[in-house]
Amino acid sequence: MLEHIHLDNFKAQQAADLDFSKINVLTGFNSTGKTTVIQALAFVKQSLQRREVSFNDYLLRLGDLREVAYRHDTSTPIGIDIAVRIDGEQLGYRLSVGEDGVEETFAVNGEDAWRWDSRAEGVIEASGRLFLPVAAGGYGAGTYLTDDPAATVARQKKLLSWFENALYLSSNRGFTKYNYPLLAGNPTIEDISNRAGDASALEEWLSNLIIYRINESKRYPEMQKRLDVMSERLRMLGVEISPYVMSGPSVVIDLAEDGMWVSAVNSGYGVNQSVASVVLGTLSEPGSLVMIEEPETHLHPRYQRTMTRILSDMAAEGKQVLITSHSDHVLHTLGGLVKDGDVARDDVSVYHFEKRDRITHADVVDVEDDNALSALFE
Template identity: 25%
Template sequence: MLDKITIEGFKSIDRIELELKNLTVLVGMNSSGKSTVIQSLLLAVQNLSNNNASPLNGLLVSLGDFQEARNYIKNSKEINISMANLESGNTINLKISEKNGKVKLSKDVQDKSLNKLLRYQNKKIRYLSSERIGSRDIYEVNYNQITDIGFLGEYSIDYLEQYKSTVLDDCLIKNKEIGKTLESQVNYWLKYIINGEIKTDSIVGTDAVKASYKINNNTRYFRPKNVGAGLSYLISIIITLLSSRPGSMNIIENPEIHLHPRAQSRLMEFMAFISIAGIKLIVETHSDHIFNGIRKSIYKNELNIEDVATYYFDLNDDGTSNVNKVMFNEEGKVLNYLDGLFDQFDEDLDTLLGF
């Protein structure tokens, strides 16, 4: 399993080292390095999965030329990404540099199991971009052999249609009374988070499937465009995580998009449940409801603080990334509050109260 990543010389990052837990959450200011951590992982995945014409540009992420991607503030001559399996003590190291105008990549792969995890053809690692597919009348059938869900969640509806009768591992079944299948558990969480229900159908004679939704115990199903964007953005997360297997890893950008605060909090409960099942999550978010959902899950003993790593990003005076780990106690209280760490509500309230 991927337990630690070290990044050097990449965009705003001079050098940072992050320990990755079952649930790793990246929070903080805009343009402070959170997305760069995600891009580091995606660079590693696409360069371990394929021999790309350019080490910086591929299916998952395209960054342009070396001068755009390197840390120009520190005049970095190379980009280094190192990933470690702490159990084996082995690593995978990638170095990207430029010589005579040509970008070069060198790889040192010491850990075969970690290499297997990070090759997207093996479908043990999934990535959902913040640019996820929203409401559509129909969705494509997936004939793509590279990804089963799609990096935008574009094949999630087809995946549910194909595998809705699949019985899940016990660790992924929250409510056994309603059934043990993928479809039943998807609908359990969809109802809990946003009070919705989905059904899928193949469209005979086409390469398409359709989704229909019920909302608020309505007896009638509606097409996606008539139930709001939040539900369509949420469903790809639920399908992706419930169809993952213990030992796999998911990278999710901004899971809170288009969701009401209560839905965001309940989504965090779902992600905590998934991480407890042994599925590693790396989540980038700007939501205080996701953040407070972590605290609530710790307080309710649904998450062990040893299984959570939350990192707060801001910028140093020189414009490089500064990263602090947010520390929680057993009651979910933050032990090291940092300036800018979801404190805007308090500041606005003080203003309204005249303080």
């Protein structure tokens, strides 16, 4: 589980320190750095997968270092420090990116265990290349700072696996005719692109993923239970989902609304925005981090409350949920779940983002305090 993130000079955040629980909500005013926190995690994920600093890839397109650096000042490196608890140990990864190269550090329970610095004397590798994935493969990259490098490698593999399973869903996407940059298990979005061309739509990829899981359930009955939960959650939002294969490699989704079949592409924004969140969040593995920007987008208030309950149920399944939200319905529903005992108080963290003197501050909010929650939206 993600326990902590520290950001330096990354986009809207000059300096940020956030602790996380099972369910986490980042709320507050526009352009105060809520999305920045999630994008920092997605940026590290896609960079580790590419084994190099990747500002523009399948999850995010951020521009370049100058665009990402706080106030466009590249004289100070951007820094991202992430702490994750896996199998009872805290595993940390720090990434520093500047004009003169990168530095990576891997830590175990707060003690540095491995380091790579492209700026060190005598290094001839490309300055933007990342070596944690290389080291985790057992190829000895970087410098080990412990007496047991093999144990460090095993821990590095665990952290990389956690990043692989992390799910990032950007808002305002829905089913479109254009690329939808996501990744969530097999098949990957890249697999679909390779088979069907670069213009593969979200519905095609989701259908492939669902059919893959349906076939998987024939071998592993536990998967069928997850598919049943997925279907029930979609019904809570008023839709049914039906993937089917067309001619060639194409696979598409239809949605049933009030008994009538509607192409997912032509369905309402609220529906097709929510289907991806429900499907991918439900089918993600326990231990995964599920990041969703504004899951309430285009939803009626009743369905905003329903979506909040669905997200809390995902957390009860052993997943960690991190969302940004502008909805008082989301926060009040979450507060009600805590007060009713359906969600443990310690399992919820809410931060309100606000700029004061041009500096972003993230203040902790008591989710059980109705007056405090209402005051956020006055």
